[in-house]
Amino acid sequence: MPVWQWLLDAAGALLGVVLLFGLGLIVRRRLLSRHGGTFELSYRVRSSKAGRGWLLGLGRYSGESLEWFRYFSLWPRPKRVLERSELTFVGRRDPEGAEQMSLYPDHVVISCRTPGGLIELAMSEGSLMGFSSWLEAGPPGTDWTRGPR
Structure with a gap:
């Protein structure tokens, strides 16, 4: 041949x-x-260089946790799971510099504190409103006076 x-x-x-x-x-x-409840959610895996380290993905609410799935992966399980009881919203900002090219145009960057340290997520304004509501709407009997575990 x-x-x-x-x-x-x-x-x-x-x-x-x-x-x-x-x-x-x-x-x-x-x-x-x-099952609904999915939205575009970018996750910053490396923060050593300014504006770098973002991975595009999907977020999905699953009870008391937020699951994050990479976009360009066939793996059926979430790459990262964030528990509601361990998340604390720190603040938000607009994408800066190279982040404007890495993220979707209408996304904002938020910072959250976890037991493992500070993490950054990027999502649309509408998704941020849903995320804030989900974060604040803990189960009945939640003690809001104590900090995260």
Whole structure:
């Protein structure tokens, strides 16, 4: 078989893999959002360089926790789970510098304190309103006078 046929077969196989990956991402997104409560949520994994370290993803409320899923992953489980009882809203700001290119245009950056330290999330204004409501709406009997565990 000539070399050009091998190259054509390899290109076809590569195209097939890319299409299967894209189809897998679509099916995963539909499965994650079938119960509602999902929204675009970016998570900052590295804060060593200003404006860098953002990963696009999806957020989903699941009872007392907020689950974060990476956008371009086929893994069915959340990459990060944030418990409501361990989150404290610190503040918000507009994206600065390189963050404006890394994040969606209408997203704002929020800071939250967790037992593991400070984290940054980015979401739209509407999602921030829902996040604030979810954060404040603890279960009955919640003691608001004590700090997070």
